[in-house]
Amino acid sequence: VYEGILRRQSSRESAARTYARSLPIVPVRARGLTIEGADGRRYLDCLSGAGSLALGHNHPVVLEAIRSVLDSGAPLHVLDLATPVKDAFTDELFATLPRGLAASGRIQFCSPAGTDAVEAAFKLVRIATGRDGLLAFTGAYHGMTEGALAASGGAPGARVTRLPFPQDYRCPFGVGGENGARLAARWTESLLDDPKSGVRPPAGMIVEPVQGEGGVLPAPSGWLRRMRELTAERSIPLIADEVQTGVGRTGAFWAVGHSGIEPDVMVLSKAIGGSLPLAVIVYREALDAWQPGDHAGTFRGNQLAMAAGAATLRYVRENGLAGRAAALGGRMLDRLRRLAAEYDCIGEVRGAGLMIGIEFVEPEDGAGSAARAEWLAAAGDGAGPTARPESGGVPAPGARGGPAGGARPGTGRGPGADGPLPASPAR
Ligand code: PMP
Numbered sequence: 001v002y003e004g005i006l007r008r009q010s011s012r013e014s015a016a017r018t019y020a021r022s023l024p025i026v027p028v029r030a031r032g033l034t035i036e037g038a039d040g041r042r043y044l045d046c047l048s049g050a051g052s053l054a055l056g057h058n059h060p061v062v063l064e065a066i067r068s069v070l071d072s073g074a075p076l077h078v079l080d081l082a083t084p085v086k087d088a089f090t091d092e093l094f095a096t097l098p099r100g101l102a103a104s105g106r107i108q109f110c111s112p113a114g115t116d117a118v119e120a121a122f123k124l125v126r127i128a129t130g131r132d133g134l135l136a137f138t139g140a141y142h143g144m145t146e147g148a149l150a151a152s153g154g155a156p157g158a159r160v161t162r163l164p165f166p167q168d169y170r171c172p173f174g175v176g177g178e179n180g181a182r183l184a185a186r187w188t189e190s191l192l193d194d195p196k197s198g199v200r201p202p203a204g205m206i207v208e209p210v211q212g213e214g215g216v217l218p219a220p221s222g223w224l225r226r227m228r229e230l231t232a233e234r235s236i237p238l239i240a241d242e243v244q245t246g247v248g249r250t251g252a253f254w255a256v257g258h259s260g261i262e263p264d265v266m267v268l269s270k271a272i273g274g275s276l277p278l279a280v281i282v283y284r285e286a287l288d289a290w291q292p293g294d295h296a297g298t299f300r301g302n303q304l305a306m307a308a309g310a311a312t313l314r315y316v317r318e319n320g321l322a323g324r325a326a327a328l329g330g331r332m333l334d335r336l337r338r339l340a341a342e343y344d345c346i347g348e349v350r351g352a353g354l355m356i357g358i359e360f361v362e363p364e365d366g367a368g369s370a371a372r373a374e375w376l377a378a379a380g381d382g383a384g385p386t387a388r389p390e391s392g393g394v395p396a397p398g399a400r401g402g403p404a405g406g407a408r409p410g411t412g413r414g415p416g417a418d419g420p421l422p423a424s425p426a427r
Contacts, residue, residue, distance in 0.1 A: 002038045112276075114279055121283075137164070142206060
């Protein structure tokens, strides 16, 4: 059965499929961190949780919330109509928001993917300001639809200006630390104030408080506060994309909480649906300039997702899980950084709360090394690693916005001896 499902699925699925190609797993049951395959093997799920499973798989409070909607006979398809389930979800969500948004913010339910909420945010600020251009950052990821993609890393879209996102390890200015963040802020300020830069005046600026897909890069708090000041002074709406960082994962309920800033628009998805599809934007009342029909979508009334999401938000809030993520994440960062000091193939360990990234590099030149990361992943697949990656021919870092390689500011270790690869974990 197992082989048959895998074979049939691979022969029919599009070439765009990603994980399914490399992971021969057919999940049939899941609980917490564990998924069980049709072959009876159990796996620690390090894949599904990237921001969408705040409570792991099938948490009892989530299942109970879904069951109670099903048992109540409530309609599952309601478009934009008000329902008690939607009301309860909105209450729960607003109870977690930064103060101003909680007090008088507006909510727009979107077709249930983060990328649609990003599109909604772009449309909203364009309508509200009457302007067109957007500011986004190197290494950003905002989704797969055309507008969101244009604001993501890689080639900027026609209406998007890309600004440097500060980072320590691969600082775009080669200095790292606070100086690098200050230079990045100054770069942005000069672009905003230069009449010839072509960015004036933009409709909005979008930022991830911790870049996820770009390589788990926490925005320095001081820099983020400066972005808030620069945009506020120029009446540019600031959009925080918290699709991946939300619901406690980074050690604060919303990652903007680390810097204390209040954005004008928050884009929320993934964990707010308690593992089911849900996406919304919340924004300042003053921006509520759009007309009926300006943003629609068949599935923005997903009752099961709202029930699962409300239960998740409540559980995380009442049980202080953001604080727990901060504490556990701190311990994990410490341990991983000790490993980084020992192994030259670990370039940097960074993160916020339990959103943590480890950058694998070639010790010779500091270039990011997908091969080493893949070797480590293979070490846990039960068969054990088959071969150490060769240093030669390793692709240069795929990370968008990275430097040319070579210099590794902030590590205090020059390129040099080939460090040992980590041993295969004991089985
Ligand atoms: N924004 C961010 C920060 C994300 O991490 C993602 C998804 N990884 C998206 C937007 C897009 O969300 P979705 O995949 O649900 O469209």
